[in-house]
Structure formats: C-alpha cells, structure tokens
Amino acid sequence: EAGVTQSPTHLIKTRGQQATLRCSPISGHTSVYWYQQALGLGLQFLLWYDEGEERNRGNFPPRFSGRQFPNYSSELNVNALELEDSALYLCASRYGTVSNQPQHFGDGTRLSIL
Amino acid sequence: AQSVTQLDSHVSVSEGTPVLLRCNYSSSYSPSLFWYVQHPNKGLQLLLKYTSAATLVKGINGFEAEFKKSETSFHLTKPSAHMSDAAEYFCVVSAYVGGGNKLTFGTGTQLKVEL
Numbered sequence: 001e002a003g004v005t006q007s008p009t010h011l012i013k014t015r016g017q018q019a020t021l022r023c024s025p026i027s028g029h030t031s032v033y034w035y036q037q038a039l040g041l042g043l044q045f046l047l048w049y050d051e052g053e054e055r056n057r058g059n060f061p062p063r064f065s066g067r068q069f070p071n072y073s074s075e076l077n078v079n080a081l082e083l084e085d086s087a088l089y090l091c092a093s094r095y096g097t098v099s100n101q102p103q104h105f106g107d108g109t110r111l112s113i114l
Numbered sequence: 115a116q117s118v119t120q121l122d123s124h125v126s127v128s129e130g131t132p133v134l135l136r137c138n139y140s141s142s143y144s145p146s147l148f149w150y151v152q153h154p155n156k157g158l159q160l161l162l163k164y165t166s167a168a169t170l171v172k173g174i175n176g177f178e179a180e181f182k183k184s185e186t187s188f189h190l191t192k193p194s195a196h197m198s199d200a201a202e203y204f205c206v207v208s209a210y211v212g213g214g215n216k217l218t219f220g221t222g223t224q225l226k227v228e229l
Binding site: 090102 | 145146148150155157159160165166181204208209215217221222
C-alpha cells in the first residue's frame with residue numbers, strides 16, 4: 001500500500017512569490033490535514049479537508065489556502081510568501097473522521113524563502 | 115479543554131539502556147492517544163495507539179506505552195535503546211470536542227542515544 005506522497009520534496013522561493021504544495025493521501029482515506037513545522041515552533045495545524053470541504057482551519061492568515069480534489073488529493077497554496085514561511089510542510093491523511101483513527105504522514109515539502 | 119504535555123524536551127540515554135518518554139494529557143472526553151516518531155527531514159511515523167481497549171499498548175520497534183487514566187499519563191517506554199531510536203517523539207491526543215474531532219500534538223521530545 002502506497003503511503004502519503006508529497007511533492008515537491010524541496011521548494012525554493014523568494015519573498016512575495018506564491019507556492020503550491022501537493023499531497024496524495026493513502027488510497028481510501030478521505031481526510032487530509034496540513035501542518036507547518038517551523039524550526040523551534042513545533043507542529044502547527046493549518047487546514048483539514050474532508051470529502052472536498054474545508055472542515056477546520058488553524059490560526060494562520062488567509063494567504064494560506066488550499067483545496068481538496070474529487071480524488072481526495074489536496075493542494076496547499078501560500079501567497080505573498082514571507083521569510084517566516086520557511087518550514088517543513090507536512091500532509092497527513094486519515095480514514096474517515098473517527099477520533100480513534102490515526103493520521104498517516106508524508107515526508108513533507110521543505111519550503112525555503114530567500 | 116484538551117491538552118498534551120510532554121514533560122521532557124530532551125532525553126539522553128546510553129545504547130542498551132531503557133527509554134522513558136513522558137506524556138500527560140488532559141481531555142474532557144474519552145480520548146484516543148498516539149505516539150509518533152520523526153527522524154530528521156522525514157514525516158511522522160505512527161509508533162502505537164491507544165483506543166480504549168487494552169491499557170498496555172505494544173507498538174513497532176519494541177516500543178510500548180501504558181494508558182493510566184488515574185494519572186492521565188501515556189508514557190512511552192522501550193527496554194533497550196538502539197542508536198536508530200535517536201529521533202523526535204510526539205504524543206498526540208484525539209477526541210470529539212464540540213461536535214468535531216480535535217487532535218492536539220505535544221511539543222515533542224528529542225531522544226539522543228549515546229554509545
């Protein structure tokens with residue numbers, strides 16, 4: 001069974017540009033979560049999508065947005081990039097929304113802002 | 115309110131000695147609890163999960179954790195550390211809160227294994 005896949009592995013941008021990160025969940029998983037892991041700040045919840053709808057959003061500005069496609073893959077868009085957006089962005093998928101189901105993580109996209 | 119406290123930000127052990135990573139949680143609901151491991155520049159890998167069945171949970175790579183409701187703890191242990199166990203470990207609590215599922219991550223414990 002293929003795990004959660006994220007692309008690209010690394011992304012280098014400059015301030016003010018826009019970045020698009022992609023995530024393919026495990027087959028059969030309908031929920032996709034996005035997290036930001038910046039140095040020294042731990043894992044910060046960004047967005048949760050389930051069945052194509054945004055279900056919850058973390059404490060991030062509107063320039064962080066995303067969507068989930070009919071095949072349950074997902075895209076995270078970050079507009080007007082700032083230096084502090086440099087981080088590892090992790091995607092996780094889960095089977096349904098039951099609380100006892102664990103999330104399964106991809107290896108992340110390392111976003112570097114110059 | 116729901117919260118997770120990982121009591122040690124850094125733990126250092128010698129290879130072959132026991133590992134103890136401590137996690138306390140707070141939840142108004144019946145929670146599920148998870149431990150994840152993260153190696154450098156990798157995603158989080160599920161080690162084990164507690165979902166209201168047996169209180170002693172066995173996971174991968176020789177790790178286990180015991181759910182103690184009276185102490186609101188879910189500590190992670192391993193009898194004998196290996197060099198490959200050096201990584202960051204996250205304790206996670208999951209419960210239905212306010213009609214929706216809420217996951218809360220601990221701040222992580224960095225495990226160092228020395229020869």
